[in-house]
Amino acid sequence: LERVERIAVEVATEVLGRVQGGVKDFLPSVRFQAFAEWGIKFAVSLKARQFTDNYLLKHEFIKALAKRFKEEGIE
Numbered sequence: 001l002e003r004v005e006r007i008a009v010e011v012a013t014e015v016l017g018r019v020q021g022g023v024k025d026f027l028p029s030v031r032f033q034a035f036a037e038w039g040i041k042f043a044v045s046l047k048a049r050q051f052t053d054n055y056l057l058k059h060e061f062i063k064a065l066a067k068r069f070k071e072e073g074i075e
Contacts, residue, residue, distance in 0.1 A: 001040070004074060005030040008044050011068050015061045016046060021053025 012028035026047035033041045046061060048054040069075075 001032065003072075004042070005032075007068055007072060007074070008042070008065060011065045012044050012046055012061060015057065015064055019057055019060045021049050022057055023047040023049060 008030045009028050016022035016026055016028065017024045029045045031043050031045075033043060035041075044061070044065075046054075046057050048057050
């Protein structure tokens with residue numbers, strides 16, 4: 001779980017710096033929430049400049065995190 005947390009923060013930081021509307025100096029955080037049938041649920045905090053920027057940030061974060069998890073062999 002420490003590895004998942006570290007990678008999620010790294011990816012979130014990269015996305016905040018790259019995607020328009022992201023607050024570049026915001027420090028993302030991960031909170032594990034519950035055991036699920038096939039894994040562990042968690043939330044990652046990102047900060048958008050405006051509410052509408054939230055949609056693109058989430059979109060790009062999910063794509064980048066899925067790619068990174070695949071590269072790292074995390075299922």
